[in-house]
């Protein structure tokens with residue numbers, strides 16, 4: 005039976021960050037303000053479980069937000085131990101953690117491996133040393149490469165997050181970062197455009213005219229180039245853009261390409277380019293049927309049906325259907 009994948013998020017904000025990356029106010033970004041007590045882990049899991057049909061779900065618990073492997077070992081173990089009873093009962097299947105690339109060691113990986121962690125996500129952000137330095141990330145490209153190889157050698161699933169639009173970044177560097185993430189054999193990625201958040205050093209730079217945020221259009225045009233790199237390398241894209249947390253909506257947002265449906269906007273544009281060819285080649289008096297995979301169905305139709313409407317302007321009628329044999333962005337059309 006197909007099971008819906010559910011991640012129960014537990015935010016561990018900034019517990020172990022010795023640095024302050026210039027764009028980060030993790031409290032505001034995640035919406036979480038206090039460090040969870042170990043009892044809160046169980047409460048959060050139970051709260052989420054009450055909203056899920058467990059038998060129809062593949063459930064993982066995700067410790068997000070800060071630098072999980074930077075917190076004291078005792079505390080890491082306490083958090084992981086709280087999840088164990090749910091795993092033993094078969095309710096939760098696995099754990100995912102996020103951390104910094106320079107906080108990966110063999111001994112810590114051993115601890116995670118023996119405590120049901122399946123996936124480790126690293127905030128790589130950029131694989132360009134100049135961008136990392138200006139952003140005060142406090143680690144190098146080499147740290148990301150070494151940590152990634154070690155994580156893979158332990159058999160974990162590897163997630164590598166990246167950002168676009170950081171100071172010193174440009175589309176060429178972003179594409180190079182995406183290609184390197186694929187080369188490092190990441191299983192998944194998240195792409196976050198840089199947003200200027202209130203109270204960060206980036207806000208100061210922005211206010212002094214020393215940092216120019218990407219426009220939404222610039223952001224979309226870079227993302228349009230990155231997504232095919234990951235699609236071709238079969239790196240699963242888990243997220244594009246920040247979640248709209250309450251604080252971001254309540255005035256923490258200063259500038260940058262924030263949009264709650266950013267992924268849809270980009271995928272719409274990628275599909276729009278594909279459909280241009282049909283519009284130019286096909287007879288406009290035809291009825292058009294477009295077959296796409298289930299996953300791409302909504303993306304192909306487009307954000308607010310943009311692509312469908314554009315095709316309807318050209319063809320007599322337009323219909324999208326799902327073909328379960330199609331993979332990724334493969335599609336075919338039928339005209340009569």
Ligand code: SF4
Nearest residue numbers: 021024025028030070
């Ligand atoms: S490592 Fe992550 S949580 Fe820590 S300051 Fe940087 S972006 Fe924020």
